[in-house]
Amino acid sequence: MAMPASKSDAVIAMPQGAASASAVSSPVVTLTPPKRMTEPGKYAKNMREIAARVIPPLVVITLFLVIWELLCRKTGATLPPPSKVISDTKELILHPFFDNGGIDKGLFWHLSASLQRVALGYSLAALVGVGLGTLIGQSIWAMRGLDPIFQVLRTIPPLAWLPLALAAFRDGQPSAIFVIFITSIWPIIINTAVGIRNIPQDYRNVAAVVRLNPIEFFTKIMIPSAAPYIFTGLRIGIGLSWLAIIAAEMLIGGVGIGFFIWDAWNSSHMSEIILALFYVGIIGFILDRMIALLASVVTRGTATN
Amino acid sequence: MAPYLKLDHVDKSFTRGSQTTEVLKDINLSIEKGEYVSIIGHSGCGKSTMLNIVAGLTTATIGGVLLEGREVNSPGPDRAVVFQNHSLLPWLTVYDNVRLGVDKVFGKTKSRAERHQWTMHNLDLVQMGHAKDRRPSEVSGGMKQRVGIARALAMEPKVLLLDEPFGALDALTRAHLQDSVMALHQKLGNTIIMITHDVDEAVLLSDRIVMMTNGPSARIGEILDVPLPRPRKRLELASNATYLKCRQRVLEFLYERHRFVEAA
Ligand SMILES: Nc1ncnc2c1ncn2[C@@H]1O[C@H](COP(=O)(O)OP(=O)(O)O)[C@@H](O)[C@H]1O
Ligand SMILES: [Mg+2]
Numbered sequence: 001m002a003m004p005a006s007k008s009d010a011v012i013a014m015p016q017g018a019a020s021a022s023a024v025s026s027p028v029v030t031l032t033p034p035k036r037m038t039e040p041g042k043y044a045k046n047m048r049e050i051a052a053r054v055i056p057p058l059v060v061i062t063l064f065l066v067i068w069e070l071l072c073r074k075t076g077a078t079l080p081p082p083s084k085v086i087s088d089t090k091e092l093i094l095h096p097f098f099d100n101g102g103i104d105k106g107l108f109w110h111l112s113a114s115l116q117r118v119a120l121g122y123s124l125a126a127l128v129g130v131g132l133g134t135l136i137g138q139s140i141w142a143m144r145g146l147d148p149i150f151q152v153l154r155t156i157p158p159l160a161w162l163p164l165a166l167a168a169f170r171d172g173q174p175s176a177i178f179v180i181f182i183t184s185i186w187p188i189i190i191n192t193a194v195g196i197r198n199i200p201q202d203y204r205n206v207a208a209v210v211r212l213n214p215i216e217f218f219t220k221i222m223i224p225s226a227a228p229y230i231f232t233g234l235r236i237g238i239g240l241s242w243l244a245i246i247a248a249e250m251l252i253g254g255v256g257i258g259f260f261i262w263d264a265w266n267s268s269h270m271s272e273i274i275l276a277l278f279y280v281g282i283i284g285f286i287l288d289r290m291i292a293l294l295a296s297v298v299t300r301g302t303a304t305n
Numbered sequence: 306m307a308p309y310l311k312l313d314h315v316d317k318s319f320t321r322g323s324q325t326t327e328v329l330k331d332i333n334l335s336i337e338k339g340e341y342v343s344i345i346g347h348s349g350c351g352k353s354t355m356l357n358i359v360a361g362l363t364t365a366t367i368g369g370v371l372l373e374g375r376e377v378n379s380p381g382p383d384r385a386v387v388f389q390n391h392s393l394l395p396w397l398t399v400y401d402n403v404r405l406g407v408d409k410v411f412g413k414t415k416s417r418a419e420r421h422q423w424t425m426h427n428l429d430l431v432q433m434g435h436a437k438d439r440r441p442s443e444v445s446g447g448m449k450q451r452v453g454i455a456r457a458l459a460m461e462p463k464v465l466l467l468d469e470p471f472g473a474l475d476a477l478t479r480a481h482l483q484d485s486v487m488a489l490h491q492k493l494g495n496t497i498i499m500i501t502h503d504v505d506e507a508v509l510l511s512d513r514i515v516m517m518t519n520g521p522s523a524r525i526g527e528i529l530d531v532p533l534p535r536p537r538k539r540l541e542l543a544s545n546a547t548y549l550k551c552r553q554r555v556l557e558f559l560y561e562r563h564r565f566v567e568a569a
Contacts, residue, residue, distance in 0.1 A: 200392075202388055202390065202392035203392065203394060205360075205362055205380070205386065205388065205392065206388075206392050206394065208361075208362060208379075208380040209360065209362075209380045209381065209382060209384070209385055209386055209406075209460075210382060210405060210406045210409045210410075210460070211380070211381055211382060211409060212409065216409075220394075220405070221394070224394070224396040225394075225396075227396075299396075300396075
């Protein structure tokens with residue numbers, strides 16, 4: 001572990017101003033000799049913490065790439081080594097925005113088409129899901145009527161809906177959006193319902209004494225109180241959407257990262273598949289983090305009392 | 306003249322499945338305007354149930370509640386409640402918790418600026434103006450309860466209902482809040498019903514103490530007048546004969562005649 005040490009050495013040599021700027025927000029250190037000494041000291045401690053988080057995954061990734069390179073370099077290997085992936089896909093990496101018409105487009109356009117479908121289907125699912133979830137959380141009769149049906153429907157795999165959707169809509173685009181919708185809506189409904197059912201009686205009493213009308217009760221009590229649950233559902237939902245869109249696009253064709261992968265497979269462009277998988281993973285990760293971030297902003301203070 | 310608030314032959318039973326338990330039996334109580342009435346009784350006898358019936362949060366099985374001669378059977382800001390566990394909405398600031406009620410009650414009669422003033426005025430009454438932008442999780446238990454009181458007061462209730470408002474607080478904080486509530490009652494002249502299980506608290510604060518018999522089918526066992534002049538001073542009362550007599554009377558009721566029997 002020579003790296004973190006050399007990093008912190010470099011930091012101590014840094015100008016005072018830059019170091020103190022971040023020292024302000026760093027946790028208090030108990031060892032406090034003269035002030036001039038502590039600020040770079042804190043900074044070094046900070047850097048060591050960051051290094052502790054960044055270095056292990058870097059080491060693992062490097063190891064993984066080396067092993068992959070060694071295994072796939074041999075003649076007769078079925079998959080390309082990382083070095084070949086990069087040299088094969090250089091054009092795609094460097095020019096994500098090209099557009100030669102049809103489906104011969106840069107990766108940006110494929111990813112953006114997929115994201116648009118997800119955005120539409122998922123937004124619809126969020127709206128309808130929170131609405132239905134509120135209904136079955138609030139009304140015992142709605143729950144008795146709907147819950148058993150939902151429990152069965154939610155176990156149907158996303159792609160099983162696709163043929164039915166294609167038959168109904170007679171077009172790939174709305175069918176893909178429908179598949180996203182129907183995939184991501186169940187966790188949203190179920191978590192919202194649980195959140196609504198768990199609203200403490202005290203909050204209902206407060207609302208009753210103040211005489212909130214049903215709309216005010218919904219926006220001022222139900223939604224904030226159930227928000228942590230709702231966001232759990234939304235976060236599961238966005239993950240499922242991203243899983244489903246890739247599969248759906250492989251079947252419906254057209255512009256989209258799913259069909260891009262399928263097309264690459266048909267033309268035996270293994271390197272392109274690997275690059276696409278990399279992007280799919282990163283974007284799935286970003287989507288998840290976005291919802292998590294939104295949740296932490298919106299539910300600030302809700303969970304604790 | 307008809308009393309300000311009247312509980313008229315109130316019975317309450319809860320039915321769970323095929324099992325019905327009678328909690329309250331034939332409760333009759335009249336309260337005058339400006340009066341401070343405490344309800345004392347062993348835990349589980351039905352004090353909260355009784356208060357909730359006045360608040361309209363629970364409906365009586367038989368009988369009803371009359372406020373200024375009119376029956377009340379749904380909750381409303383004219384009978385604001387301070388709940389035992391404060392019940393502040395954790396996602397709102399201290400200010401917004403109070404403002405929520407103010408906006409609902411005075412939305413049509415006061416301007417925006419007046420509602421702001423009124424909210425701040427009530428926070429200042431309970432000495433919480435300085436913490437208006439904090440969230441409930443960021444203030445102490447006693448402070449939360451103060452905000453709960455401010456929220457209720459700000460609705461200008463005809464009757465203020467307090468359900469063991471100081472039950473969860475340490476002794477010092479509790480004494481401090483009792484003094485605050487006493488001062489507020491003196492200043493604003495509210496009609497107050499307070500539930501408590503603390504004998505000293507009941508005697509110190511109340512004009513009358515309603516003593517409940519043990520449940521099930523709890524009744525009002527006795528009503529005691531506390532003829533102590535106001536303003537009352539905690540320290541001076543400690544050796545006051547009337548105070549001690551009242552205290553003795555309540556203790557006797559609770560621990561001699563209606564001793565709490567653990568489910569035998
Ligand atoms: N919603 C309810 N359903 C059934 N039983 C209840 C309900 N609320 C209260 N009870 C019962 O009524 C009795 C009185 O409760 P409560 O009024 O809370 O007592 P206290 O406030 O005096 O401690 C208890 O035995 C309690 O179990
Ligand atoms: Mg109670």
